[in-house]
Amino acid sequence: MSKSITLDQPDQRNLLDRMAQGTIGKPVNRLEGPDKVSGVATYAAEFSAPGAANGVLVTSTISKGEVALIDEASVMGMPGVLAVISDQRMIARPAQGGAGEAPVQQVKQIDYWGQPVAVVVAETFEQARDAAKRLKITYNADDMSDVVLNPEDADSWEEGPGTETVEQGALPQAMSEAAYSVDATYTTEGHNSAPMEPHAALAEWDGTKLTVHASLQMLNYNIDELADSMGLDAENVHLLSPYVGGGFGSKLGISPDVAAASVAAMQLGRPVRVVLSRQQVFQSVIRRTETTQRVRLAADADGRLQGFGHEAKVTNLPEEEFAEPVTQASAFLYPGQDRVLKVEMGRIHRMTAGSVRAPGEAVGMQALEAAMDELAEESGIGPVELRLRNIPERHPSDDVPYSSRRLAECLKAGAEAFGWDDKDRKPAQRREGEWWIGTGMATAARIHNLSKAEASVTLMEDGTAVVATDMTDIGTGTYTILGQIAGEMLGLEPSDVLVRLGDSDLARGPGSGGSWGAASSGSAVQIACEAIREELCDMLGCEDEDLTLKDGFAIHNNKRQSLPELLNGRSIEKLGKLKPGETEDDFAQASYGAFFTEVAVNAYTGETRIRRMSGAFGIGRVLNEKTAKSQCMGGMVWCIGSALMEDMMFDHRDGHLANCDLAEYHVPVNRDVPHLDVIMVEERDPAASPLQAKGVGELGICGGAGAICNAIYNACGVRLRSFPMTPDKLIDHLPEI
Amino acid sequence: MKLAINGTTRTFDGDPRTTLLDFLRRDCDLTGTKKGCDHGQCGACTVLVNGQRINSCLTLTVMHEDDEITTIEGLGTPQDMHPLQSAFVDHDGYQCGYCTPGQICSAKAMLDEAKAGWPSVVTEDLTAEIDLSGDEIRERMSGNLCRCGAYSNIIDAITDVKEAAR
Amino acid sequence: MRPFDYQRPDGLDHAALLERDGGALIAGGTNLLDLMKLQVETPDTLVDINRIGLDELEPTDDGGIRIGALVSNSVCAADPRIRADWPVLSRAILSGASGQLRNKATTGGNLCQRTRCYYFMNIDMPCNKREPGTGCSALNGRNRIHAVLGANENCIATYPGDMAVAMYALDATVEIAGPDKASRSVKIRDFHRLPGDMPQRDNVLEPGEVITGVTLPAPVGGTQLYRKVRERSSYAFALVSIAAVIRMEEGAISHASLAFGSMAHKPWHDPRIDAALTGAKPSDALFDKVADLLLENAEGYGENDFKIPLARRTVKAVLREATGAST
CATH class of the missing domain: 3.30.390.50 (CO dehydrogenase flavoprotein, C-terminal domain)
Structure with a gap:
């Protein structure tokens, strides 16, 4: 039995606030926490499979051309080596998020340095790793003079697939007539998701059915991607990802390890485990594109934007249909009737560009918010005040209203908590020893996405509940919030709800991506619980409003009955289905917030350290205060990385990634991060989801690097427009010492 | 050769290329110790060898004859957690959980190092007693990357345990 | 990592002999194993010297201190004498790597740490240090971390460590044992090499030579x-x-x-x-x-x-x- 809701109208019922259990929103500890801290939570490569062989990928050492010969004999005689496989079912690139079909598979046609070419399988990992390094491959390389490797050499620029171009009014005229204007170009470098768990797959084949333990974010799409790649029916593919050691976009689609392990298991008739090396995670999965962004802001004498332009250049491999949607938040965040928004894409032969945490806003917002700071200075209006004056009434292009939007509240609450001085913004005024001290702020904005989702909930005869969906928890807190939602609806403590995730045999969820997971799968759980409540009402002969479920008891008409007693030996299983509906088009929906930070810039060396950072965020209903704050904190740490250190350094001669490990591609370490203050601004958004919740997983990374950029300027008077803002970029601009 | 893992004697006679990390994960079925980079660049594989924290990916099993190894499984279980494990749960000092066992093993040894009076690079006076401030803990825990960005909560968790031990 | 013969010598002389015959000494292993996994280093024999002693800090007759080659970075940095009298060494060591790595890394091993040049560490790239005669990829490549002093077109790699820099300032001496009980001392300032026309050689150690310790002269204060x-x-x-x-x-x-x-x-x-x-x-x-x-x-x-x-x-x-x- 199932119940389905299509969100064609805002869901004003506010069901969760009407319930009695009181667990929703509470800072409940993660249900799976004890397993994680004790090391018994099991990740993809860690499942036991007796007799499993080990595969190691071999990747291309040329940038463009084809494989002429794989000399299998060069390794087949080595101890333990079982097979060298270069099969047309393997994948040359990862699937893009939500592809639902096989990615480019011709592993012998080389399109980038680091492309998977073959997998070497041996009895042990040590044997396979050695043989993979020693496998001799001959290539026919293309004439490199014809191969475009670098963004600056891209010869044609197309409208970014999936991005929206807006050309409205006359921006040049608005710029020339503006009382205050900014026309600035910013650059960002490539970013790697670098999840702590490398991509890994353990595949087993029984002759009919393929079972793969993998580290994947979106099983509902992954199953079709893998089935399509292998030429199997989707019903013969079973994926399991109960724990995922971080994804940040890089595990949205199937990665090369998944296909390679599957092919090898099918060929050898025994389980095969393939784990990417850290270098392969860097070189053979996905990158966030570098960007060049021109921002034009035209304001009137009061600082109100009349003209607004944000144009970006991004890159990807030929045939890829993903373009970093850099201007995604620019479309709705600020006013300006004269508008230009555009994302152009150039085709280059570097590794696949794809979704990395908050594709679009992560890099778009930091440039935009740096430009807003330049406008604040130009106009003499305080940075917070300038932003408060530029909150549009309706979407500036689509002319629809906003759903809930607590941007002004976030700006004010954040400023107050931080102790922000909006008036005195003169740079290079505060010095402590060797360090220039400065503050900066930025707005956070990230589009809200809702996705089709199904979840099953069973109220067991013993009065506990089971939630089951193929949804994943990649560190987001999904186990816990789904337990809280079911607990709230059914009157149970979350610990009495067993949440089963990451199994493709279960009800199809939305997967973890685009910050849609909680609102979408959580709504499906809520809907299933509604159906269970309806059945309980039928049993009791009452209306839902008259039924209270709390602490394992059903209370109706002054009668309190335990659930086991009421259920009398039976259980109730319901499937909840959520479908996005017209509210998607009827409202501009996004999560908002504000960042405030204080930095120290070394007057001698240009090293920047973050001394304080806080954020205030409005994300609709907060489902779990603890995990929601953690998501925001995590995003803020990424802001620090993006602002100060993260930079994929490609070699311009062959397009290979030079800094392909965690020693040379720097992600923030503990010492880079001060105590982070996060304020959740209470909100309900009935247009966003039946839960009245919006996305939170990516909001914290959308704009904060701009706040750091602005703080660096305030500290030392150097306005950098190039991220990351490393000492080499600052050094020539710092005041004399 | 023999070595002790979480108090149990184990025998190793395998491929000398086997790192301590791979031995633990594969041969001992102790998968709580994680492989994040295999090159000593992330700290996910941190274990205690004779009480000291090391990266188990950068040492060979064969080099550890008669050593006593403690992994996350040896610190506590879900039913009987070590105070650090409980504190990580209470403070949400993790998200995806993959770096977590390494963080906790590292924190355990780090507290012991401080107790033994070991300085760090942020210690102002190298000859004074160690005051394990937030900055000290941040520096000393910087060999454990957390890409989810739980650092702020990790510091809170460790600080709690440090205070309780006073 | 290629297969190797694992040897545990019974003493320094034995270690030196094994090294002379092509064995690679492994102490902490934090750099060597890293490079062996990448097959930048491919020794046939791995000589584990961890149990041959050399792990003490001892005062010298002239008021200095001798740091055994196998003293770990952590122990050296935490030693009360080093902290009080040669604090620059503590600070340098503590600024490097992580607590975990410093617990394994040794005094002798750290002196022999190899470069972090991206091209040296990638066996699919030409590199004169790794394969003499193939060229320097960094020269016209990604060279943000590379040398600005004493380099040439053969190699622009840097020595990446911290400990040795402090030892240079302290005018330390490296003590080296050779095969047949020969030994010599080399001023640390003469221990490492510039690339010249042999960038494959990082230092002056000859086959069969083993670092036994580093001696610091009497404290100068300041x-x-x-x-x-x-x-x-x-x-x-x-x-x-x-x-x-x-x-x-x-x-x-x-x-x-x-x-x-x-x-x-x-x-x-x-x-x-x-x-x-x-x-x-x-x-x-x-x-x-x-x-x-x-x-x-x-x-x-x-x-x-x-x-x-x-x-x-x-x-x-x-x-x-x-x-x-x-x-």
């Missing part, structure tokens, strides 16, 4: 600083580092010893700098002169050009702090 510049605040190699030992008497510098890290194929020490400082009164003009001496033949290769102004400014920061001049 202010001892180790300044490490990097965009990530910890667990990162230096862009530029400076070890400084400066003693002041009556307003003038009575003792000065400076060494520079991550700027060359070896930690950089220029006796002219120490001479220029010694006996002089601190002034910005003096500090500029030091920077001029340091950088007189500096050459950038593109992305690392910034190291030249960065070093100049860092020199000033360190000397102002060490001499008590105002910042």
Whole structure:
């Protein structure tokens, strides 16, 4: 039995606030926490499979051309080596998020340095790793003079697939007539998701059915991607990802390890485990594109934007249909009737560009918010005040209203908590020893996405509940919030709800991506619980409003009955289905917030350290205060990385990634991060989801690097427009010492 | 050769290329110790060898004859957690959980190092007693990357345990 | 990692013999195993010297201290004598790597740490250090972390470590045992090499030679600083580092010893700098002169050009702090 809701109208019922259990929103500890801290939570490569062989990928050492010969004999005689496989079912690139079909598979046609070419399988990992390094491959390389490797050499620029171009009014005229204007170009470098768990797959084949333990974010799409790649029916593919050691976009689609392990298991008739090396995670999965962004802001004498332009250049491999949607938040965040928004894409032969945490806003917002700071200075209006004056009434292009939007509240609450001085913004005024001290702020904005989702909930005869969906928890807190939602609806403590995730045999969820997971799968759980409540009402002969479920008891008409007693030996299983509906088009929906930070810039060396950072965020209903704050904190740490250190350094001669490990591609370490203050601004958004919740997983990374950029300027008077803002970029601009 | 893992004697006679990390994960079925980079660049594989924290990916099993190894499984279980494990749960000092066992093993040894009076690079006076401030803990825990960005909560968790031990 | 024969020698002489016959010594292993996994290093024999002693710090007759080759970085940095009398060494060690790595890394091994050049570590790239005669990929490639002093077209790699930089400033001596009980001492400032026409050789160790320890001369006191510049605040190699030992008497510098890290194929020490400082009164003009001496033949290769102004400014920061001049 199932119940389905299509969100064609805002869901004003506010069901969760009407319930009695009181667990929703509470800072409940993660249900799976004890397993994680004790090391018994099991990740993809860690499942036991007796007799499993080990595969190691071999990747291309040329940038463009084809494989002429794989000399299998060069390794087949080595101890333990079982097979060298270069099969047309393997994948040359990862699937893009939500592809639902096989990615480019011709592993012998080389399109980038680091492309998977073959997998070497041996009895042990040590044997396979050695043989993979020693496998001799001959290539026919293309004439490199014809191969475009670098963004600056891209010869044609197309409208970014999936991005929206807006050309409205006359921006040049608005710029020339503006009382205050900014026309600035910013650059960002490539970013790697670098999840702590490398991509890994353990595949087993029984002759009919393929079972793969993998580290994947979106099983509902992954199953079709893998089935399509292998030429199997989707019903013969079973994926399991109960724990995922971080994804940040890089595990949205199937990665090369998944296909390679599957092919090898099918060929050898025994389980095969393939784990990417850290270098392969860097070189053979996905990158966030570098960007060049021109921002034009035209304001009137009061600082109100009349003209607004944000144009970006991004890159990807030929045939890829993903373009970093850099201007995604620019479309709705600020006013300006004269508008230009555009994302152009150039085709280059570097590794696949794809979704990395908050594709679009992560890099778009930091440039935009740096430009807003330049406008604040130009106009003499305080940075917070300038932003408060530029909150549009309706979407500036689509002319629809906003759903809930607590941007002004976030700006004010954040400023107050931080102790922000909006008036005195003169740079290079505060010095402590060797360090220039400065503050900066930025707005956070990230589009809200809702996705089709199904979840099953069973109220067991013993009065506990089971939630089951193929949804994943990649560190987001999904186990816990789904337990809280079911607990709230059914009157149970979350610990009495067993949440089963990451199994493709279960009800199809939305997967973890685009910050849609909680609102979408959580709504499906809520809907299933509604159906269970309806059945309980039928049993009791009452209306839902008259039924209270709390602490394992059903209370109706002054009668309190335990659930086991009421259920009398039976259980109730319901499937909840959520479908996005017209509210998607009827409202501009996004999560908002504000960042405030204080930095120290070394007057001698240009090293920047973050001394304080806080954020205030409005994300609709907060489902779990603890995990929601953690998501925001995590995003803020990424802001620090993006602002100060993260930079994929490609070699311009062959397009290979030079800094392909965690020693040379720097992600923030503990010492880079001060105590982070996060304020959740209470909100309900009935247009966003039946839960009245919006996305939170990516909001914290959308704009904060701009706040750091602005703080660096305030500290030392150097306005950098190039991220990351490393000492080499600052050094020539710092005041004399 | 023999070595002790979480108090149990184990025998190793395998491929000398086997790192301590791979031995633990594969041969001992102790998968709580994680492989994040295999090159000593992330700290996910941190274990205690004779009480000291090391990266188990950068040492060979064969080099550890008669050593006593403690992994996350040896610190506590879900039913009987070590105070650090409980504190990580209470403070949400993790998200995806993959770096977590390494963080906790590292924190355990780090507290012991401080107790033994070991300085760090942020210690102002190298000859004074160690005051394990937030900055000290941040520096000393910087060999454990957390890409989810739980650092702020990790510091809170460790600080709690440090205070309780006073 | 290629298969190897694992050997555990029964003593120093045995270790030296195995090394002479092509074995690679493994102590902490934090660099060697890293490179073996990448097949940058492919020894046939791995000689585990962890159980042959050499793990003590002992005072020397002239008031110095001898640090055994197998003393771990952690133990060395935490040793009360080092902290009190040679603090620049503690600070340098503690600024490197992580707690976990310092617990394994050893004094001798750290001196032999190899470069972090991206191309050296990638066996699919030409590299004269790894495969002489194949060319230097960094010269026209990604070279932000590379050398600006003493490099040539053969190799622009840097020595990446911190500990040795402090030892250069402290004028340490490396003690080396050879096969057949031969032994010699080498001033640490002569231990590492510039690339010249043999970039494959990082130092002067000959086959069969084993570092047995490092001796520090008697303490000179003064202010001892180790300044490490990097965009990530910890667990990162230096862009530029400076070890400084400066003693002041009556307003003038009575003792000065400076060494520079991550700027060359070896930690950089220029006796002219120490001479220029010694006996002089601190002034910005003096500090500029030091920077001029340091950088007189500096050459950038593109992305690392910034190291030249960065070093100049860092020199000033360190000397102002060490001499008590105002910042």
